[in-house]
Amino acid sequence: MVNVLFVCLGNICRSPMAEAMFRDLVKREGLDDRITIDSAGTGDWHIGHQPHQGTRDLLDRKEISYEGMKARQMVTEDYDTYQYIIAMDTSNIENMKQWQEGNTEAYVGRLLDLVPDVQNKDVPDPYFTGNFDEVYDLVNKGCQALLQKIKTEQGL
Known part of the structure; x- marks a missing residue:
């Protein structure tokens, strides 16, 4: 089983969007019995909350399920559980280091590091920008590249 974790700041906008989109993509590829997907935040402000209304509205429009998703904070054990830990931006990578003990064999990187034709490798936070459609487009490209x-x- 391959385990994938998406990480952003609060785990209510970008990482749950990526989780839901990647789950949908993996299911359409017939790999949902081989790949598990989760998301987490580096902050603790939204633990237990559903994804942001903007993320839910966008996923509803795209007919992508986010059923049962609740925000959680990253934990040290995530480095042992997940083979791919995918951050949304550079500050997430820096914040994640507090949970990393010793060496990890997990691939740790930004989602857009996998997309060569994107200049800015940080997925902007729609919690602050309000631009959920832009984030969807970037996350879609990143999820396609990650699955490949x-x-x-x-x-x-």
Whole structure:
């Protein structure tokens, strides 16, 4: 089983959007029995909350399920559980280091590091910008690239 974790600041906008979109993509590819997906935040402000209304509205329009998703904060054990830990921006990468003990074998990187034709590798936070459509487009590109990376590396 391949385990993927998406990480952003509060786990209510970008990372749950990526989680829901990646789950949908993985299911459409027939790999949902081989890949598990979760998301977490580096902050603790929204623990237990549903995704942001803007994320829910967008996912509803795209007919992508976010059922049962609740925000949680990243924990040290995530480095042992997940083979791919995917951050939304550079500050998330920096914040995640507080939970990393020793060396990890997980791939840790930004989602847009996998998309060569995108100049800015940080997914903007729609909590502050309000631009959920832009984030959807970027996350979609990143999820496509991530799935290709996983399929190649894991022989799926």
